[in-house]
Amino acid sequence: MSFNFFVPIERELEVVERNLICNIDSSVPILNEASQHLVSAGGKRLRPAFALLSAKIFKDDINDIIPMAVALELIHMATLVHDDVIDDSEVRRGTQTVKSGWGNRVSIYAGNYIFARALSIIASYGRNDILDILADASMKICEGEIVQMMSSFDITKGLKNYLRRIERKTALLISVSCQLGAVLCNANQRDINALKLYGYYLGMAFQITDDILDYIADEEVLGKPTGSDIRQGVITLPALFALKYSSKREELARLLASPQLCNAYTDYIIEAVIDSGGIDYAYEVSSRFAFKAQKELALLPDVEVKKNLSDIADFILQRNY
Amino acid sequence: MSFNFFVPIERELEVVERNLICNIDSSVPILNEASQHLVSAGGKRLRPAFALLSAKIFKDDINDIIPMAVALELIHMATLVHDDVIDDSEVRRGTQTVKSGWGNRVSIYAGNYIFARALSIIASYGRNDILDILADASMKICEGEIVQMMSSFDITKGLKNYLRRIERKTALLISVSCQLGAVLCNANQRDINALKLYGYYLGMAFQITDDILDYIADEEVLGKPTGSDIRQGVITLPALFALKYSSKREELARLLASPQLCNAYTDYIIEAVIDSGGIDYAYEVSSRFAFKAQKELALLPDVEVKKNLSDIADFILQRNY
Numbered sequence: 001m002s003f004n005f006f007v008p009i010e011r012e013l014e015v016v017e018r019n020l021i022c023n024i025d026s027s028v029p030i031l032n033e034a035s036q037h038l039v040s041a042g043g044k045r046l047r048p049a050f051a052l053l054s055a056k057i058f059k060d061d062i063n064d065i066i067p068m069a070v071a072l073e074l075i076h077m078a079t080l081v082h083d084d085v086i087d088d089s090e091v092r093r094g095t096q097t098v099k100s101g102w103g104n105r106v107s108i109y110a111g112n113y114i115f116a117r118a119l120s121i122i123a124s125y126g127r128n129d130i131l132d133i134l135a136d137a138s139m140k141i142c143e144g145e146i147v148q149m150m151s152s153f154d155i156t157k158g159l160k161n162y163l164r165r166i167e168r169k170t171a172l173l174i175s176v177s178c179q180l181g182a183v184l185c186n187a188n189q190r191d192i193n194a195l196k197l198y199g200y201y202l203g204m205a206f207q208i209t210d211d212i213l214d215y216i217a218d219e220e221v222l223g224k225p226t227g228s229d230i231r232q233g234v235i236t237l238p239a240l241f242a243l244k245y246s247s248k249r250e251e252l253a254r255l256l257a258s259p260q261l262c263n264a265y266t267d268y269i270i271e272a273v274i275d276s277g278g279i280d281y282a283y284e285v286s287s288r289f290a291f292k293a294q295k296e297l298a299l300l301p302d303v304e305v306k307k308n309l310s311d312i313a314d315f316i317l318q319r320n321y
Numbered sequence: 322m323s324f325n326f327f328v329p330i331e332r333e334l335e336v337v338e339r340n341l342i343c344n345i346d347s348s349v350p351i352l353n354e355a356s357q358h359l360v361s362a363g364g365k366r367l368r369p370a371f372a373l374l375s376a377k378i379f380k381d382d383i384n385d386i387i388p389m390a391v392a393l394e395l396i397h398m399a400t401l402v403h404d405d406v407i408d409d410s411e412v413r414r415g416t417q418t419v420k421s422g423w424g425n426r427v428s429i430y431a432g433n434y435i436f437a438r439a440l441s442i443i444a445s446y447g448r449n450d451i452l453d454i455l456a457d458a459s460m461k462i463c464e465g466e467i468v469q470m471m472s473s474f475d476i477t478k479g480l481k482n483y484l485r486r487i488e489r490k491t492a493l494l495i496s497v498s499c500q501l502g503a504v505l506c507n508a509n510q511r512d513i514n515a516l517k518l519y520g521y522y523l524g525m526a527f528q529i530t531d532d533i534l535d536y537i538a539d540e541e542v543l544g545k546p547t548g549s550d551i552r553q554g555v556i557t558l559p560a561l562f563a564l565k566y567s568s569k570r571e572e573l574a575r576l577l578a579s580p581q582l583c584n585a586y587t588d589y590i591i592e593a594v595i596d597s598g599g600i601d602y603a604y605e606v607s608s609r610f611a612f613k614a615q616k617e618l619a620l621l622p623d624v625e626v627k628k629n630l631s632d633i634a635d636f637i638l639q640r641n642y
Contacts, residue, residue: 028464030471082429105470108403108429109463115433116459119440123452131444131452138437142430143349149426150351 005308005315009052012066016048019070023117034110038077046206047072047177054181054195056305065184067121068130072177074118075134079141081111130180137176144168152233155243155257162240163204166211171203194299198309201293205316208286211236212279215270227266233259237285238278239269246276283319290316326629326636330373333387337369340391344438355431359398367527368393368498375502375516377626386505388442389451393498395439396455400462402432451501458497465489473554476564476578483561484525487532492524515620519630522614526637529607532557533600536591548587554580558606559599560590567597604640611637 006013024035048069055065085107122131148165151157178199182192213222214229215238229236235243235256243249243256255261255269262269273279294313297306327334345356369390376386406428443452469486472478499520503513534543535550536559550557556564556577564570564577576582576590583590594600615634618627 026460026464028467031464031467082433085425085429104406106467108406109466109470112403113460113463115436116456116463119452119459120456123449123456126449128444128447128449131440135437135441135444139347139434139441142434142437143347143352145430146349146352146427149430 005312006049006053008056008305008308009049009062012052012062012069013045013049015066016045016052016069016073019066020073023070023074023121024114026113030106031110031113034081034106035114038081038110038114043073043077045073047076047173050174050177050199051181053305053309054178054199055185056181057195057300057303057309058182058185058187058191062185065181067124068180068184069177071118071121072173072180074114074121075138076173078111078115078118079145081107081114083145085111125184127184129183133176133180133183137172140172141168144172148234151235153235153257153259153262154233155235155253157235159237159240162235162237166204166207167200170207170210171200174203174206175199191300194296198293198296201289201296202313202316205286205289205293205313208237208282208289209316212238212282212286215273215279227270230256230262230266230269233262237282238273238276241278241281242273242276246272246278248272248276287317287319290314326633327370327374329377329626329629330370330383333373333383333390334366334370336387337366337373337390337394340387341394344391344395344442345435347434351427352431352434355402355427356435359402359431359435364394364398366394368397368494371495371498371520372502374626374630375499375520376506377502378516378621378624378630379503379506379508379512383506386502388445389501389505390498392439392442393494393501395435395442396459397494399432399436399439400466402428402435404466406432446505448505450504454497454500454504458493461493462489465493469555472556474556474578474580474583475554476556476574478556480558480561483556483558487525487528488521491528491531492521495524495527496520512621515617519614519617522610522617523634523637526607526610526614526634529558529603529610530637533559533603533607536594536600548591551577551583551587551590554583558603559594559597562599562602563594563597567593567599569593569597608638608640611635 020039021036024032024039026032026035051069051072052062052065055062085104122134144165144167147161148169151161151165175196176199179192179196182195187195211229214226214236217226219225230239233256239252239256242252246252252269252272255265290313294310294317297310297313300306341360342357345353345360347353347356372390372393373383373386376383406425443455465486465488468482469490472482472486496517497520500513500517503516508516532550535547535557538547540546551560554577560573560577563573567573573590573593576586611634615631615638618631618634621627
């Protein structure tokens with residue numbers, strides 16, 4: 001993904017990056033090392049970017065949004081560390097995970113520590129509406145993780161279950177990021193809502209795109225092997241389509257329901273899903289969400305930075321990734 | 322431990338108990354089951370009790386403290402679920418742990434969910450000083466967990482390391498509970514500080530007592546087998562004393578440094594530690610903390626409920642448990 005969208009907030013994103021490192025400053029060396037490792041592993045910093053871009057709609061000087069942008073990335077990072085424990089992942093974003101470097105125990109506490117650090121930043125705003133929004137999102141994200149876990153290798157779960165999973169996995173925190181950018185600028189309720197929905201729809205589109213890439217991406221670009229979802233029993237939109245419409249649907253059902261077969265026949269499953277048209281279908285659904293996101297922007301004040309938010313949706317609509 | 326200390330807040334504690342159950346109300350069944358299981362496993366509800374007793378010093382109607390009391394117990398429960406994952410504990414408080422019933426994954430998410438639930442209660446107070454105190458304590462608690470983990474089977478760590486561990490494991494959250502009871506009553510800074518220190522010293526005394534009981538208690542009363550600390554490599558005060566002053570100190574050092582030997586010779590280690598006078602020494606240290614706790618109370622307004630807080634310290638001083 002190109003980063004031209006972020007030009008208006010480039011300086012602020014650099015400050016976020018520096019703060020991410022400074023903010024993890026524990027007196028316990030191993031906690032510092034694990035957290036620093038996590039920060040330096042990089043990532044697109046999408047949540048900070050969305051909070052900053054959203055705020056930029058309402059005012060030019062958005063320095064007061066930077067701590068919140070940092071907190072949002074810390075919360076995201078905390079969920080990643082815990083996911084690594086759970087998925088037994090050894091690689092994320094192309095580098096070693098905290099878990100594989102330091103073990104399960106450190107990962108759980110590092111996740112909790114990073115989350116608490118985010119809370120302490122949030123406390124500095126002295127606004128309980130923000131905490132309320134984040135506490136609510138955190139609960140829903142946990143619920144989503146459990147739903148995802150319970151749905152592993154379960155081929156009977158349908159579209160509704162999938163949408164619920166990706167909503168909680170990705171869309172919610174991106175939605176909250178956009179929302180909080182506006183809330184901190186004391187935007188009016190209509191504008192806050194438009195950005196919240198923009199983030200929600202865009203987050204849905206993003207996750208579907210991500211799920212597509214797990215089938216078709218270059219492993220080097222992806223930073224992890226393709227087919228990881230399949231091996232972990234995470235049945236995403238392309239597979240859901242194939243399970244319904246592929247000529248091999250019965251065979252696919254048998255394979256996708258079994259951890260052993262998913263591991264042994266990953267490449268075969270990928271090919272069958274692509275052949276079924278599942279990728280095109282997923283692109284279609286993703287585009288529909290991106291379009292909905294774009295529509296929400298129409299309600300917002302007509303300022304330059306709105307173009308950037310719109311371009312991000314366009315990027316998905318044009319399948320540029 | 323007798324519950325007479327809690328008579329002045331009995332009604333409020335009952336409401337806390339009811340609210341603990343109502344507050345875990347997720348749309349995801351397994352999350353509800355795991356959490357409900359955790360609540361119904363009981364516990365002494367010390368943190369709620371301390372928040373309520375502390376508040377009662379400043380005013381009679383303490384209904385507005387009840388949500389905070391619930392939040393404090395939820396935070397405590399969240400750390401217990403995560404500890405269960407980490408310690409591979411199958412039994413806590415005499416009943417099955419969430420982990421052994423539902424697996425590691427559910428435990429991590431259940432812990433995160435319960436913590437987020439606590440945050441949402443805290444948000445309802447609209448006071449960022451409270452969030453600040455709790456975020457700070459949460460970070461320190463995580464650090465303590467890591468320190469404890471890194472110190473397993475490490476016989477070179479001394480008293481300072483032990484005190485730091487129990488501070489973060491127990492004293493901090495009890496201290497915060499007392500502190501927040503006063504903060505929510507808008508008590509003056511001197512009184513807030515006195516209660517914060519009272520909670521801190523008492524928490525230290527409690528944990529030392531707990532560590533003693535792991536050597537000498539009746540397994541049925543304890544709700545878990547004696548010697549669990551030894552088997553998990555957690556070297557507590559009685560053992561620290563024995564490592565320094567026992568005639569068998571060299572043998573003990575060899576045993577306590579090895580997970581295998583700790584498991585094979587638990588009873589022998591217990592006996593050697595008791596023979597060394599380690600238990601009496603730990604009682605002595607615990608009493609000193611309880612005495613310090615009691616001294617803090619002198620600064621507080623002279624109301625009836627102060628007697629209850631003092632009696633709790635007395636209970637430890639008289640070794641009544």
